[in-house]
Amino acid sequence: CEEDVASRQEGAGEAGAEDRVDVRYLQWLQGRLRLQWGTLHAQQQEQCKLLHKIHLFTSGSHMDQNLGHFSVTETDLIRHPENYKQLLQLLESETMQLEAFLEWKQLEPVYWQWMETVLDDVAEEGNLCEPQDAREEKRRLPEVSSCCPWADRLAGQMDRVSRDLLALQEQLQQLVAQRKAAWWEKVAAGEELQKEKFSATARRIQESVELKLRALPCLGAPRKKERHGSCRLVLRSKAPGSQRGIAGSVPREAVSALSAAGLIRELQGREASLQRELQQLREQCRQRLQAVAQGCQGVIC
Incomplete structure (x- = not known):
């Protein structure tokens, strides 16, 4: 009796553990089901929002007054009108296949009945020789074709379907070739445009460098002393007793021929280069301000 009670307690404990495991598993399944249901509900809401936008933007554009708006397929065809022909060809091909x-x-029951008769004839004539079978088959084939005119029609339809498939394959190959050619043309045009932009940028940089080099004075080259006028400026000696000529009374170190015209040209060149740099800096600042203003919404410049 004690052993029976112990065994029953052990069995009850195992059953309780299994029940607890089953309950936890059911709780996990319920949580997973809720999560998937929430995801599905969110996707359905997003789909409804997009469909509502399509109906709202295309309201009043449909020829049917009962609808009043375009469907998703019609909207896609309006956005991509080149797909009309492909869709029409696909519908025609599918319609022909469905009709066939x-x-x-x-005519399927007639075909199987005819096949049963053919098999019966083959079983009955199994003891005949092969040339006789060939003659009988040649003699019987015109009768079958004459008795079943739908076979020729079905064969013609199958040929037409195969021709349609070949035509679609050729059209697909032509479309792929056209797309490749257009893509290569775009790539070539982009490369040419990049080359032109690069050459224009290089020319502008070269011109700016040449202008700056022209504006800089030649420090290493000896300067040619030019007169600023018809007379050369010299320094007079302060000695009161000196009554000699100007050239003889002034020492050579004190005489300096000042080239006013060269100095003016140098200053003008520097002024022009500084003006150009100032204009470039102003343009760069203006472009930066425009970029910052475009990035800030609600700012009026």
Whole structure:
């Protein structure tokens, strides 16, 4: 009796543990189901929002007054009108295939009945020789074709479907070739544009460097002393007893021929270079201010 009670307690404990595990597993499944349901609900809400936007933006544009708006497929076709022909060809091909399938379903019992008769004839004539079988088959084939005119029609439809598939394949190859050619043209045009931009930038840099080099004075080259007028400026000696000529009374170290015209040209060149640099800095500041203003919404410049 004590052993039975102990075994029952152990069995009850194992059953309770299994029940607890099952409850936890069910709770986990319920939480996962809630999470997936929330995700599905959010996706459905997003789809409804997008569909509402399409209906709102295309309201009053449909020819059917009962609808009043475009569907998703119609909106996509309006955005990409080149897909009209492809969709039309696809619909025509599918329609032809469906028509052929419907005709086949109507004539399928006749076909299987004919196959049963052919198999019965083959089983009955199994003891005949092969040349006789060949002659009988050649003799029987025109009768079958004459008794079943739908076979020729079905074969013609299959040929037409195969021709349509070949035509679609050729059109696809042509479309791929056109897309490749257009892409290569775009790439070539982009490369040419980049080359032109690079050459223009290089020319501008070279011109600016040449202008700056022209504006700089030649420090290493000896300067040619030019007169600033018809007479050369010299320093007079302060000695009162000196009554000799100007050239003889002044020492050589005190005489300096000042080139006023060269100095003016140098100053003018420096002024022009500084003006150009100032204009460039102003333009750069203006562009930066425009970029900052475009990045800030609600700012009026």
